[in-house]
Amino acid sequence: MSAPVLSTRGLDKSFGSLVVAKNIELALPKGVRYALIGPNGAGKTTLINMITGMVRPNAGQIFLGEDDITRLEPEARVKRGLVRTYQINTLFPDLNALESVALTICERRGVAATWWRGLAGYREEADEAFEILSSLSLGSVCYRRTRELAYGQQRLLEIALALATRPKVLLLDEPAAGVPKDESAELFRAIAGLSQDITVLFIEHDMNLVFRFASRIIVMVGGRILVAGTPEEIAADPRVREVYLGEAGHG
Amino acid sequence: MADMTGTALAPQLYLQAQARWRAIEVAFWLATLLPFVLLPNYLVLASQIAITALFALSLDLILGYAGIVSLGHAAFFGLGAYTAGIISKFGWGEPLSGLLVASILAGTVGYASSFIIARFRHLALIMITLGLGLLLHEAANSAHWLTGGADGLQGVKIWRLLGRFNFDLWGYTAYAYSLIVLFLVFLVARRLIHSPFGLALRGIRENSVRMPAIGAPSRSHIRTVYTIAAVIAGVAGALLAQTTETVSLEVLSFGRSADVVVILILGGAGRLYGGLIGAIIYMVARDQFSGINPQFWYFWIGSLLVAVVIFLPNGILGGLAALAARWRSRS
Amino acid sequence: MIAPVVGVLFDGFAYGMLLFLLSVGLSVTLGMMNFVNLAHCAFAMLGGYVTVTLMEAAGWPFFATLPIAFLAAALASVVLERVLYRRLYRASELDQVLLTIGIAFISVAIAAYIYGTIQQPVRLPSYLRGSFTVMGVSIAVYRLFLVGVSLVITLLLIAALEYTRFGAQVRAAVDNQRMARGLGINVDGTFAVTFALGSGLAGLGGALAIEIIGLDPSFALTYLIYVLIVVSMGGLGSIGGSFVAATLLGISDMAGKYYVPEIGSFLIYLVMVSLLMWRPAGLFGRR
Numbered sequence: 045m046s047a048p049v050l051s052t053r054g055l056d057k058s059f060g061s062l063v064v065a066k067n068i069e070l071a072l073p074k075g076v077r078y079a080l081i082g083p084n085g086a087g088k089t090t091l092i093n094m095i096t097g098m099v100r101p102n103a104g105q106i107f108l109g110e111d112d113i114t115r116l117e118p119e120a121r122v123k124r125g126l127v128r129t130y131q132i133n134t135l136f137p138d139l140n141a142l143e144s145v146a147l148t149i150c151e152r153r154g155v156a157a158t159w160w161r162g163l164a165g166y167r168e169e170a171d172e173a174f175e176i177l178s179s180l181s182l183g184s185v186c187y188r189r190t191r192e193l194a195y196g197q198q199r200l201l202e203i204a205l206a207l208a209t210r211p212k213v214l215l216l217d218e219p220a221a222g223v224p225k226d227e228s229a230e231l232f233r234a235i236a237g238l239s240q241d242i243t244v245l246f247i248e249h250d251m252n253l254v255f256r257f258a259s260r261i262i263v264m265v266g267g268r269i270l271v272a273g274t275p276e277e278i279a280a281d282p283r284v285r286e287v288y289l290g291e292a293g294h295g
Numbered sequence: 296m297a298d299m300t301g302t303a304l305a306p307q308l309y310l311q312a313q314a315r316w317r318a319i320e321v322a323f324w325l326a327t328l329l330p331f332v333l334l335p336n337y338l339v340l341a342s343q344i345a346i347t348a349l350f351a352l353s354l355d356l357i358l359g360y361a362g363i364v365s366l367g368h369a370a371f372f373g374l375g376a377y378t379a380g381i382i383s384k385f386g387w388g389e390p391l392s393g394l395l396v397a398s399i400l401a402g403t404v405g406y407a408s409s410f411i412i413a414r415f416r417h418l419a420l421i422m423i424t425l426g427l428g429l430l431l432h433e434a435a436n437s438a439h440w441l442t443g444g445a446d447g448l449q450g451v452k453i454w455r456l457l458g459r460f461n462f463d464l465w466g467y468t469a470y471a472y473s474l475i476v477l478f479l480v481f482l483v484a485r486r487l488i489h490s491p492f493g494l495a496l497r498g499i500r501e502n503s504v505r506m507p508a509i510g511a512p513s514r515s516h517i518r519t520v521y522t523i524a525a526v527i528a529g530v531a532g533a534l535l536a537q538t539t540e541t542v543s544l545e546v547l548s549f550g551r552s553a554d555v556v557v558i559l560i561l562g563g564a565g566r567l568y569g570g571l572i573g574a575i576i577y578m579v580a581r582d583q584f585s586g587i588n589p590q591f592w593y594f595w596i597g598s599l600l601v602a603v604v605i606f607l608p609n610g611i612l613g614g615l616a617a618l619a620a621r622w623r624s625r626s
Numbered sequence: 627m628i629a630p631v632v633g634v635l636f637d638g639f640a641y642g643m644l645l646f647l648l649s650v651g652l653s654v655t656l657g658m659m660n661f662v663n664l665a666h667c668a669f670a671m672l673g674g675y676v677t678v679t680l681m682e683a684a685g686w687p688f689f690a691t692l693p694i695a696f697l698a699a700a701l702a703s704v705v706l707e708r709v710l711y712r713r714l715y716r717a718s719e720l721d722q723v724l725l726t727i728g729i730a731f732i733s734v735a736i737a738a739y740i741y742g743t744i745q746q747p748v749r750l751p752s753y754l755r756g757s758f759t760v761m762g763v764s765i766a767v768y769r770l771f772l773v774g775v776s777l778v779i780t781l782l783l784i785a786a787l788e789y790t791r792f793g794a795q796v797r798a799a800v801d802n803q804r805m806a807r808g809l810g811i812n813v814d815g816t817f818a819v820t821f822a823l824g825s826g827l828a829g830l831g832g833a834l835a836i837e838i839i840g841l842d843p844s845f846a847l848t849y850l851i852y853v854l855i856v857v858s859m860g861g862l863g864s865i866g867g868s869f870v871a872a873t874l875l876g877i878s879d880m881a882g883k884y885y886v887p888e889i890g891s892f893l894i895y896l897v898m899v900s901l902l903m904w905r906p907a908g909l910f911g912r913r
Contacts, residue, residue, distance in 0.1 A: 600724050
């Protein structure tokens with residue numbers, strides 16, 4: 045196995061007496077599609093918050109490739125290719141889809157601080173934004189304000205913003221949250237179809253999707269990694285059945 | 296997968312259309328020349344309106360576009376006014392260089408304080424801006440030897456503009472000077488709004504949580520826009536000092552900071568013309584009601600604020616835009 | 627030698643207690659709903675004018691007017707909360723600031739219309755007037771009374787917050803509004819009651835303040851700044867924090883005006899700005 049693109053060592057975090065992460069050790073090789081699952085409150089989103097720098101861990105380290113990025117600001121991590129999406133739409137309600145994505149591209153190219161030159165002069169950026177939106181079937185609504193987009197389209201725009209940063213590692217926090225079943229499969233097909241250069245870790249509750257799209261599954265319970273393995277291993281693991289699949293069974 | 300159909304416009308053409316001058320804008324700027332012909336007795340008022348509009352425009356960049364609430368913006372207006380006044384008092388009354396020095400000083404202080412401003416949001420930000428404004432007001436009040444304290448700055452003397460145009464009693468030069476400066480600064484602001492940076496500012500306003508997640512250095516953007524706004528506010532203050540040849544403590548007061556917020560909100564924050572329209576309405580109304588008790592003025596301003604927040608959340612221009620949109624969709 | 631210092635300290639402390647009464651309500655409601663109510667001092671001013679009117683026009687004794695001042699401010703706040711404030715709980719703080727400063731402006735104008743811009747007198751009962759001297763320190767009876775009242779109210783507030791069911795609900799709502807709602811606490815109802823209580827306390831503070839800092843229509847704006855300083859320094863939702871911040875502010879303002887009058891209020895603004903830069907959530911804030 046090649047050296048991991050993203051890894052963590054001994055990440056700890058607690059809010060007061062509530063432990064949300066204990067000794068988290070992750071390693072994501074290049075190009076994989078991993079799923080992070082676990083019951084509500086297991087600490088999945090907090091883990092993403094820590095990896096992306098939105099929350100400071102109490103202890104431990106985060107590596108992007110060889111580099112220790114534990115102390116880096118969130119935007120600096122994005123610049124290095126570590127990008128996330130949000131479980132609850134975290135978009136720019138009054139900007140339209142094209143503007144949102146064009147802004148992201150301008151930031152990536154380091155021209156977003158330019159105030160003396162009109163946006164219309166940035167043709168490549170605008171075209172690239174349109175291309176990304178079109179690839180996610182948002183081309184026809186790209187001049188509509190985000191707040192006026194359908195919910196499913198807003199979920200896609202979440203991903204479009206992340207893609208516009210040209211990520212190396214993509215952390216998707218329940219990308220299909222709230223999306224109807226038939227649409228969510230389509231959304232995951234789009235994720236599966238991403239370039240093999242992009243390493244993906246996604247949180248998802250729908251076990252059908254997890255088992256279909258993940259090559260490896262990490263199970264978190266109570267702030268700890270309970271077990272990690274291939275879908276077959278996870279499906280057969282009695283501990284997982286007990287704490288997670290418990291009453292429902294899988295499928 | 297890609298669908299090009301259903302899109303009327305290529306992205307670049309769309310962006311060009313966004314930034315294009317509209318007929319109503321040209322009409323607006325032509326109308327600003329009318330006072331010279333139609334209202335020659337009101338040119339002094341007109342120059343005050345232009346200065347207030349410039350001040351409101353500078354607040355619009357930080358409050359309307361970047362969503363940074365400031366209750367102490369008069370600090371930079373006052374800095375500009377005192378700088379222009381003081382250098383003329385000490386013998387250099389040339390207006391254009393005075394304007395330049397004042398804007399540089401206001402910008403320097405703005406840049407220094409932007410490091411504080413960019414760290415805060417919400418109530419703490421409101422309190423910090425309020426506190427810095429009050430602090431400067433008190434400092435100017437105490438520094439009697441330099442500012443004249445509560446008596447105001449005495450002995451401001453401004454030379455002829457370009458060595459030719461005297462600042463006359465009727466306000467011809469004052470209005471022409473203020474209007475030209477306003478227009479030039481407006482052009483810069485307009486360009487800024489339609490630039491990538493303008494887009495980034497709107498991003499900060501719309502969702503400051505998302506900005507770092509798309510790789511945007513929000514704090515550095517905030518520092519830049521805060522400095523630019525401070526420069527413009529300084530220019531406005533200097534214009535007031537030069538055209539009236541007086542500077543009083545009022546230029547730094549909390550009242551002036553609050554007024555400019557009211558003006559911008561009234562006109563419509565986050566719209567280029569919001570501050571300009573707000574300034575015209577506010578200043579004309581205040582001139583018309585100048586005979587009444589100032590307490591009643593407060594009553595109307597207060598009622599207006601309540602009404603705007605409850606009924607017209609995007610100001611007059613926002614309300615007009617909504618009306619126009621409804622009318623268009625009906626026809 | 628030491629006596630003047632102690633005298634300034636005492637006067638400053640009494641002044642601080644007044645600021646505490648004026649600001650504690652705002653601190654708790656801000657901590658709970660994050661609602662920036664800049665009209666808070668308008669309620670205090672209302673309490674002051676109620677006391678003055680009842681004494682002057684109806685001949686009521688000073689003490690009898692105090693509960694009415696409390697009730698009038700509480701009632702006015704309930705009406706405003708129902709009609710205007712609750713529309714804006716989820717709005718931006720700018721909208722909240724604009725609405726409430728608008729209400730403060732209106733209150734200033736109405737007060738000026740009814741009472742004029744002059745300072746209102748208050749005739750204290752004879753046993754609250756005058757002063758006595760202890761070990762060379764001159765103590766005004768009224769200030770001592772003020773300190774007593776404020777300390778009793780502080781203790782009552784802390785006891786109510788710590789030991790009653792309602793207090794537990796308030797603490798839960800300040801701590802984490804979402805979780806409190808999840809636990810089935812009626813946060814909106816709790817807030818409405820807290821808001822009324824806090825405004826009532828401000829009304830009482832306004833009535834008690836006339837003798838010390840006077841009463842004219844500008845009260846609603848002048849003391850707003852002091853109240854905001856107390857709240858932001860103390861930390862939102864913290865009664866103890868407000869108490870300490872109000873005491874510090876009262877003493878430093880009094881000492882500043884006594885020893886270095888030429889720099890005016892410069893000192894307290896400087897203290898506030900530096901403190902906020904050091905701890906943006908205030909001395910006792912958790913956020």
